[in-house]
Amino acid sequence: MSKEQQAYVITGATSYLGEELAKYYSSEGNKVLLTSRKPISERSRKASECLEKLRNDNVIYLSDIDLIVESSLDQLRDEIKRFIPNKFHVINCVGYFPDYKMIEDMSIIEAKKVFDSNVLSLYNVAHKLIPLMCERGGGHFIGFSAHTAYQHYPKMSAFTAAKIAVESLIQGISNEYLENGVIANTIALATLDTEEERRIKPKGDSSSWLKTDEVCTIVDNLIRSSSNLINGSIIHAYKYSKTYFGQSYFDRIKK
Numbered sequence: 001m002s003k004e005q006q007a008y009v010i011t012g013a014t015s016y017l018g019e020e021l022a023k024y025y026s027s028e029g030n031k032v033l034l035t036s037r038k039p040i041s042e043r044s045r046k047a048s049e050c051l052e053k054l055r056n057d058n059v060i061y062l063s064d065i066d067l068i069v070e071s072s073l074d075q076l077r078d079e080i081k082r083f084i085p086n087k088f089h090v091i092n093c094v095g096y097f098p099d100y101k102m103i104e105d106m107s108i109i110e111a112k113k114v115f116d117s118n119v120l121s122l123y124n125v126a127h128k129l130i131p132l133m134c135e136r137g138g139g140h141f142i143g144f145s146a147h148t149a150y151q152h153y154p155k156m157s158a159f160t161a162a163k164i165a166v167e168s169l170i171q172g173i174s175n176e177y178l179e180n181g182v183i184a185n186t187i188a189l190a191t192l193d194t195e196e197e198r199r200i201k202p203k204g205d206s207s208s209w210l211k212t213d214e215v216c217t218i219v220d221n222l223i224r225s226s227s228n229l230i231n232g233s234i235i236h237a238y239k240y241s242k243t244y245f246g247q248s249y250f251d252r253i254k255k
């Protein structure tokens with residue numbers, strides 16, 4: 001039996017995960033609105049090219065949306081109003097990881113970027129889009145946090161704090177808007193198996209890393225569930241890893 005067609009807004013679509021979700025949902029006649037910032041790295045330029053190819057009558061891609069900038073957020077909301085007539089789901093893949101650094105070694109400017117990209121972007125999307133979601137009868141709102149929010153790994157302090165704020169914001173949404181049909185959950189990810197993670201953790205145990213398509217399945221199961229009882233939850237996504245349970249953290253992140 002084919003799946004029911006739905007509408008999805010995927011922010012941060014040039015992220016590894018966003019690109020995978022874009023491909024996953026851009027089939028089967030779903031309405032999909034993808035957003036990214038101006039490509040600033042070679043990797044996001046390539047991802048952007050891939051998203052361009054997904055465009056069709058049911059898939060639109062806005063490539064100049066900085067979620068820290070209010071005019072971009074207004075443009076996003078207006079495009080959704082124009083393109084999606086009914087209920088829609090928001091999957092926010094935006095984030096920024098500044099590599100492993102002690103607090104003294106990470107500049108204030110970079111720490112601000114960590115909070116802007118991970119937390120403020122999410123707040124802004126919620127602020128601009130949740131009223132429209134409520135008008136349309138609700139929908140799922142999904143954000144991504146990280147395993148470090150439970151371990152408080154050294155050399156990741158700003159990122160960890162930002163991801164705890166993400167979880168808190170999502171829980172706030174779930175408490176404030178359930179009566180309007182909005183269901184908000186966080187998926188707390190262990191390492192994703194991406195080129196970038198292999199670059200920054202060359203000695204990591206990549207056999208236990210999450211594939212981006214596995215995360216798509218988790219997202220989809222959540223959105224398609226007929227129950228609204230999973231709301232305000234933090235869903236932990238990780239696999240068994242011999243090194244995680246048997247080797248020190250510092251050995252695992254050694255270059």
Ligand SMILES: NC(=O)c1ccc[n+]([C@@H]2O[C@H](COP(=O)([O-])OP(=O)(O)OC[C@H]3O[C@@H](n4cnc5c(N)ncnc54)[C@H](OP(=O)(O)O)[C@@H]3O)[C@@H](O)[C@H]2O)c1
Pocket residue numbers: 012013014015016017018036037038039040041044065066067068092093094095096097116117121144145146147189190191192193194197
């Ligand atoms: N990778 C992992 O192992 C891992 C682990 C735990 C949690 N997560 C979380 O899972 C999500 C996806 O991870 P990923 O590795 O696939 O992400 P990624 O490749 O690092 O991409 C991050 C995305 O955020 C976008 N972005 C940053 N600031 C933005 C802003 N102000 N406005 C609009 N877009 C902005 C970037 O756009 P540009 O391309 O334009 O810069 C990029 O598309 C993120 O929230 C990440 O923190 C990832």
